[in-house]
Amino acid sequence: MEKIVMLRHGDGGKHTNLLIRDIFYKHFHNDILVNSLDASIFEVNQERLAFTTDSFVVKPLVFPGGDIGKLAVSGTINDLVTAGARPLYLSCSFIIEEGFDMKLLEKIAASMGETCRKAGVKIITGDTKVVEKGAVDGVFINTSGIGVVQAAYQPKAIQEGDQIIITGGIAQHGTTISVERYGIKVEGNIKSDCGPLNHIFEKLQPYMGSIKLMKDPTRGGLATALNEILEVSGSEIQLLEKAIPIAGEVKSINELLGLDPLYHACEGRMIIVVDKQKAGEILEEVRRCEDCEDAAIIGSFAPTGLSPKVVMETVIGGRRIVGSLEGNMLPRIC
Amino acid sequence: MEKIVMLRHGDGGKHTNLLIRDIFYKHFHNDILVNSLDASIFEVNQERLAFTTDSFVVKPLVFPGGDIGKLAVSGTINDLVTAGARPLYLSCSFIIEEGFDMKLLEKIAASMGETCRKAGVKIITGDTKVVEKGAVDGVFINTSGIGVVQAAYQPKAIQEGDQIIITGGIAQHGTTISVERYGIKVEGNIKSDCGPLNHIFEKLQPYMGSIKLMKDPTRGGLATALNEILEVSGSEIQLLEKAIPIAGEVKSINELLGLDPLYHACEGRMIIVVDKQKAGEILEEVRRCEDCEDAAIIGSFAPTGLSPKVVMETVIGGRRIVGSLEGNMLPRIC
Numbered sequence: 001m002e003k004i005v006m007l008r009h010g011d012g013g014k015h016t017n018l019l020i021r022d023i024f025y026k027h028f029h030n031d032i033l034v035n036s037l038d039a040s041i042f043e044v045n046q047e048r049l050a051f052t053t054d055s056f057v058v059k060p061l062v063f064p065g066g067d068i069g070k071l072a073v074s075g076t077i078n079d080l081v082t083a084g085a086r087p088l089y090l091s092c093s094f095i096i097e098e099g100f101d102m103k104l105l106e107k108i109a110a111s112m113g114e115t116c117r118k119a120g121v122k123i124i125t126g127d128t129k130v131v132e133k134g135a136v137d138g139v140f141i142n143t144s145g146i147g148v149v150q151a152a153y154q155p156k157a158i159q160e161g162d163q164i165i166i167t168g169g170i171a172q173h174g175t176t177i178s179v180e181r182y183g184i185k186v187e188g189n190i191k192s193d194c195g196p197l198n199h200i201f202e203k204l205q206p207y208m209g210s211i212k213l214m215k216d217p218t219r220g221g222l223a224t225a226l227n228e229i230l231e232v233s234g235s236e237i238q239l240l241e242k243a244i245p246i247a248g249e250v251k252s253i254n255e256l257l258g259l260d261p262l263y264h265a266c267e268g269r270m271i272i273v274v275d276k277q278k279a280g281e282i283l284e285e286v287r288r289c290e291d292c293e294d295a296a297i298i299g300s301f302a303p304t305g306l307s308p309k310v311v312m313e314t315v316i317g318g319r320r321i322v323g324s325l326e327g328n329m330l331p332r333i334c
Numbered sequence: 335m336e337k338i339v340m341l342r343h344g345d346g347g348k349h350t351n352l353l354i355r356d357i358f359y360k361h362f363h364n365d366i367l368v369n370s371l372d373a374s375i376f377e378v379n380q381e382r383l384a385f386t387t388d389s390f391v392v393k394p395l396v397f398p399g400g401d402i403g404k405l406a407v408s409g410t411i412n413d414l415v416t417a418g419a420r421p422l423y424l425s426c427s428f429i430i431e432e433g434f435d436m437k438l439l440e441k442i443a444a445s446m447g448e449t450c451r452k453a454g455v456k457i458i459t460g461d462t463k464v465v466e467k468g469a470v471d472g473v474f475i476n477t478s479g480i481g482v483v484q485a486a487y488q489p490k491a492i493q494e495g496d497q498i499i500i501t502g503g504i505a506q507h508g509t510t511i512s513v514e515r516y517g518i519k520v521e522g523n524i525k526s527d528c529g530p531l532n533h534i535f536e537k538l539q540p541y542m543g544s545i546k547l548m549k550d551p552t553r554g555g556l557a558t559a560l561n562e563i564l565e566v567s568g569s570e571i572q573l574l575e576k577a578i579p580i581a582g583e584v585k586s587i588n589e590l591l592g593l594d595p596l597y598h599a600c601e602g603r604m605i606i607v608v609d610k611q612k613a614g615e616i617l618e619e620v621r622r623c624e625d626c627e628d629a630a631i632i633g634s635f636a637p638t639g640l641s642p643k644v645v646m647e648t649v650i651g652g653r654r655i656v657g658s659l660e661g662n663m664l665p666r667i668c
Contacts, residue, residue, distance in 0.1 A: 010464025027447035053425035091387035113361035130344025
């Protein structure tokens with residue numbers, strides 16, 4: 001273990017997982033925590049509820065396609081969906097720097113309110129802290145969320161042939177933030193995909209028996225999320241590069257910046273693992289959802305017995321092993 | 335409304351309430367939110383649950399009697415208790431500054447784990463963000479909490495003669511932080527009262543029918559908390575200064591600093607409003623709880639018809655109206 005916390009401990013990849021395991025799991029140890037992914041599930045009065053939390057530190061606070069408020073509401077809603085839960089209630093806690101522009105604060109709050117109404121969830125409790133100038137960079141927001149579990153995904157039942165759907169073009173959020181941070185002049189209409197995804201969850205209710213898993217590829221991107229799925233499924237994922245939806249502009253910018261879009265955060269996309277027999281039908285259903293017209297089947301699970309890794313067939317016909325995020329991507333992406 | 339956010343918007347007093355009303359309630363508006371106090375109550379499958387959130391930004395991170403971790407766990411547990419709920423589960427989200435000492439992080443996590451075990455609650459979900467040096471001052475922690483509502487307090491049934499109990503000496507947390515921040519050399523054993531209070535809640539279960547309200551006097555102190563109770567009860571509170579438990583050292587330091595202990599945060603005390611007939615019995619029960627030997631009845635509700643204000647009979651026999659916190663107390667007390 002390093003002696004100090006480094007930026008990479010927050011990148012959502014290997015180092016984050018080490019920090020969580022070696023410090024937080026060690027001292028908070030309990031069954032629910034260590035068995036949970038992006039949200040935890042507990043039971044009250046025979047009802048299964050999901051509980052999740054996320055702090056948002058994105059920079060800049062406002063970006064094409066959204067702002068920290070929209071992101072904070074969407075991110076927590078989406079984590080509940082990954083637990084098979086219908087999101088119901090959010091909490092919201094602001095840490096604000098002294099001197100922060102009140103109009104911008106109101107704009108962020110309005111954006112949160114609007115995103116909540118669109119998603120049909122309510123912020124029912126909150127907290128506000130103000131710290132002296134320099135003690136926080138602008139505003140950080142924590143949202144925690146509660147939902148009612150509707151679907152029992154069966155990640156352990158993932159088997160050969162199961163198909164992997166992504167609900168839209170990848171890397172849009174991460175690329176948008178990079179463009180803003182590096183101050184690159186870009187022609188065209190690049191914007192974050194950030195948004196709540198519970199409408200997809202509702203639309204897919206009739207298919208829940210055929211859905212093995214949902215996971216949103218946020219920090220660490222598609223590559224890291226697929227590697228986390230491996231840890232549960234234990235079998236090889238075969239990815240088809242040419243099937244992965246990615247906007248032309250997103251691709252070009254990442255080539256320019258020398259960044260790999262597979263590792264860029266999405267904030268409004270879901271990975272859905274489904275039975276082979278129902279994959280086509282589910283894909284059609286997803287494509288009918290708002291902002292999901294580019295949804296695609298991007299890969300499948302190989303026969304068991306192969307070691308658990310993500311192998312991508314590249315556009316030029318090669319094979320590339322795609323690992324978890326290890327290097328330094330951009331900090332403060334979400 | 336001011337054009338920028340000021341430190342006083344975070345002091346837990348009038349300005350915080352204005353900010354919440356004019357910005358957050360406006361945009362997040364829903365029945366549960368606007369009717370809630372420190373925690374919100376919602377129903378799932380005929381079970382009433384409480385939900386609360388708090389971000390902790392205290393400076394220094396470690397202080398006599400506790401640290402930011404103990405404070406974060408205790409504060410959220412105590413907010414659930416004020417909603418009549420038995421705390422069950424917490425979330426925990428860290429925002430950490432790059433370069434933060436890993437050993438100190440582990441010390442804070444260990445303190446959280448220990449406080450959880452003592453209180454019988456579990457941290458079941460979490461999040462970790464790391465931001466670049468200078469973007470946050472050390473570490474900030476959000477804890478959100480869920481509990482099962484056990485008691486339906488009846489604040490609207492508060493009536494003439496109802497007694498007000500405080501579970502121990504006031505102003506210890508706020509004074510301890512002031513001493514640390516101003517770097518005052520103090521003889522004696524001044525330390526924060528910070529700690530979880532659900533053991534008192536459990537002990538008082540047989541008396542729940544006689545308890546009208548519980549409220550923890552954190553930011554803004556006893557004075558502000560009592561004024562918030564007025565908003566619900568609508569009748570005058572008569573406070574007896576000589577009955578308010580306060581350690582001699584705490585009193586002296588505040589005289590030295592020119593600060594009023596009535597406005598200093600407690601982080602391990604509860605205000606309990608009880609029926610007159612049961613007040614003595616409940617007080618005895620409270621005094622038998624850990625760290626509650628100084629619990630006392632400090633006042634009562636006057637006949638209805640008087641305007642809702644807090645009036646204190648001072649030690650020299652005068653009458654003083656005690657308002658909500660309006661001025662600037664120390665920021666980052668919790």
